[in-house]
Amino acid sequence: MTDSSRPLPEWAQQATLGIFVHWGPYSVPAWAEPTGAWGAIDPEIWFAHNAYAEWYANTMRIEGSPAARHQAEAHAGQPYDRFLDEWAPDQFDPDDWASLFRAVGADYVIPTTKHHDGIALWEAPRSGGRNTVARGPRRDLLSPLADAIRRAGMRLGVYYSGGLDWSFTDLPPIQSQDDVETIRPTDAAYARYATDHVRDLIDRFRPSIIWNDIDWPDAGKHDGSLDELIRHYRDAVPDGIVNDRWGTDLWDYRTSEYAHDVGNEGGSGWEHTRGLGFSFGHNR
Numbered sequence: 001m002t003d004s005s006r007p008l009p010e011w012a013q014q015a016t017l018g019i020f021v022h023w024g025p026y027s028v029p030a031w032a033e034p035t036g037a038w039g040a041i042d043p044e045i046w047f048a049h050n051a052y053a054e055w056y057a058n059t060m061r062i063e064g065s066p067a068a069r070h071q072a073e074a075h076a077g078q079p080y081d082r083f084l085d086e087w088a089p090d091q092f093d094p095d096d097w098a099s100l101f102r103a104v105g106a107d108y109v110i111p112t113t114k115h116h117d118g119i120a121l122w123e124a125p126r127s128g129g130r131n132t133v134a135r136g137p138r139r140d141l142l143s144p145l146a147d148a149i150r151r152a153g154m155r156l157g158v159y160y161s162g163g164l165d166w167s168f169t170d171l172p173p174i175q176s177q178d179d180v181e182t183i184r185p186t187d188a189a190y191a192r193y194a195t196d197h198v199r200d201l202i203d204r205f206r207p208s209i210i211w212n213d214i215d216w217p218d219a220g221k222h223d224g225s226l227d228e229l230i231r232h233y234r235d236a237v238p239d240g241i242v243n244d245r246w247g248t249d250l251w252d253y254r255t256s257e258y259a260h261d262v263g264n265e266g267g268s269g270w271e272h273t274r275g276l277g278f279s280f281g282h283n284r
Contacts, residue, residue, distance in 0.1 A: 008252060008269050009239040011155065011208070015107035020159070020273065021097075021145070022280040024115050025083035025136065026056045029075065030284045033066055037278055039260030043177040054281035056080070057117045057166055061173040084119055087136040094148035102152040109149045110157035110211050113142055113201060118167030122204075125196045130167055146205050155208040158201050162194045163214025163247065184215065191220030195229055202233050208240050215247035226250070243271070 007013075032053040035041055041051075048065040050058070057080045059067035071077055101109050114120045120131040122142040128134070132141050142158075149156050164174075169185040194217060201207060210233060220226045230250065233240055244251030244264070254264035256272045264270050277283060 006252075008241065011107075011239065012241055012253070013268060015155070017104070017106050018108040018110060018157070018271070019101045019104075019106045020275070020280060021109065021111040022054050022115065022159075022275070022282075023141070024054065024112060024117060024121070024281070025080070025087050025119055026054045026115070026117065026281050028083040028086050029053075029056055029071070030282045031056060031067065031070055031074075032059070032279050032281075032283050034278050034283065037258040037274075039258050039262070047175045047179075051278035051283075052275075052281065053279045053283040054112075054115055054117075056281075058173050062175055080117065084130075084132075084136040087132070089137050089141065092141070094145040095151070097145065098148035098152035098154070101149070102154060106154055108155035108157055108208060109145075110159050110209060111142060111145055112159040112161075114161055114165075114197065115159075116161045116164040116166055116214075118161075118165040120197070122201075125200050126193060127197075142205075156205060157209030157211055158205060158207040159211045159213065160194075160198055160201065161214060162198070162212045162216045163245070165190065165194075168193065180214065184217075186218040188217075188219040188223070191217040191223070191225060195220060195225050198229060199232060202236050206237050206240075208237065210240070210242045212243060212245050214245060218247075221246075221248050 030053055032051050033049050035046065035049045035051040048062045056067060059065055060071040060080065062068060113122060114124065118130055120127050122131065122140045123133040124131055132139060146156050164184050168190050171183045174180055174183050198210065216226055226246065230242065241252035242250065244254045253269040253271060256262045256264045256270065258274050265272060
């Protein structure tokens with residue numbers, strides 16, 4: 001729900017640089033083809049040759065893809081979740097990260113809290129073993145980073161993949177742009193699950209930005225729970241803002257990504273987002 005009577009808060013109008021932190025089990029294989037920029041590659045080619053290392057859990061499942069061959073040759077075809085168990089962030093120093101972000105002039109930092117692989121970086125409600133507290137790192141990775149970001153004088157945002165969760169429903173891999181719309185969990189159970197996660201992020205971290213990705217489960221749009229979630233956020237963080245990726249007319253600012261949605265780059269209420277190279281997640 002856009003609201004012309006609710007302009008962007010002053011801090012957001014003045015912010016010029018934000019840092020995304022795409023960090024997850026996909027950072028263990030850290031592999032993707034450097035195909036090119038999203039939006040500049042034919043979608044019929046893109047998904048089997050995905051340049052996003054954070055999409056590895058999907059790309060490795062596409063039969064005949066280079067990622068599938070790499071997974072077979074480099075990792076003996078092991079299940080993706082094995083990377084969660086192998087993830088050992090022994091050198092993680094959140095204050096060092098925050099100092100670097102501050103030194104390059106960042107105004108805000110947005111860590112991924114759960115990407116499309118469904119693995120949460122904090123003890124998310126009802127996530128069972130699919131979080132970094134229960135497996136792999138055996139620790140909450142989000143809280144110390146959030147604290148360090150704020151100690152360094154920057155705003156904290158949270159990224160959450162509401163539209164895709166490859167672990168929640170047994171669905172085939174996404175192989176086309178149309179699949180992004182049709183091969184995603186949309187039911188009431190997933191809407192409750194995602195809502196519980198984002199509400200917990202709001203209550204624990206009071207983030208200045210909620211950066212939802214792809215879409216939101218349709219059931220949550222229809223039953224009023226998404227509207228209630230946003231009302232809760234507005235009450236908890238009056239100067240907080242949300243992006244435009246909810247699959248509905250709900251946003252405080254627009255986004256573009258590499259060469260995709262560049263038509264959103266107008267006026268003052270927009271953000272261009274991209275990774276280093278052609279990937280957000282680390283690519284060896």
